[in-house]
Amino acid sequence: MAEFTTYTPDTASDASKPLLEKSQKSFGFVPNLHGVMAESPELLEAYQTVAQLFGRTDLSETERQIIAMTNNRLNGCKYCMAGHTSIMQAAKVPEDVIAALRDGTSIDDPKLEALRVFAEKMNLSRGWPEESDVEAFLAAGYTRKTMLEVVLGTAFKVLSNYTNHIAETPVDDAFAKNAWEPEEETVS
Structure with a gap:
């Protein structure tokens, strides 16, 4: 498999940094999944958005x-x-x-x-x-x-x-x- 970097708010791109800071605030740490997803800020934002929407369902x-x-x-x-x-x-x-x-x-x-x-x-x-x-x-x-x-x-x-x-x-x-x-x- 390809090697992926697990980013932190300090090492992430400018586009991913606020998304990882949001993860840090939500979980008390940056989950490795989010750090990996930060390679593509669009993916990380989509994941966080879908998670938020799923949380708003009637379930x-x-x-x-x-x-x-x-x-x-x-x-x-x-x-x-x-x-x-x-x-x-x-x-x-x-x-x-x-x-x-x-x-x-x-x-x-x-x-x-x-x-x-x-x-x-x-x-x-x-x-x-x-x-x-x-x-x-x-x-x-x-x-x-x-x-x-x-x-x-x-x-x-x-x-x-x-x-x-x-x-x-x-x-x-x-x-x-x-x-x-x-x-x-x-x-x-």
Whole structure:
């Protein structure tokens, strides 16, 4: 793979510097992902903007993390699995939900499980779910708007997962306790 620099506010371009300062303020440190993305200020700005928009949806923190983690796992992203596990722990997402998302197993709550399954179907079908998938999702109490929010969350994770794949972004010390390795079938 190509080697990527992990920029800091001190080493970044003039265009990326304020974006990394925003990351520093939000997280208390500059995540390595953001430092790598700073190579392209447009990518880093897009990532931060999509993250902000995804955070404004009607979905709860747990629901947003279900979409993110399902994509992280299916895309085999070690960095994001560790990072989002830490985010979920800080947000007090129930431990059984976190474990299910890390393992790719069912969530006990039927509505949350329907969201996990739909996010998985969207990822695996590349946005072509079966009519029965849509019907099951709507029957669980979600809406057409929620379907589009799954698309938004999936796009958010493509930006970070694919960046981490090509850059082999090192997991931050803050996330290291939640290291994760993909099963072979999730990565090709």
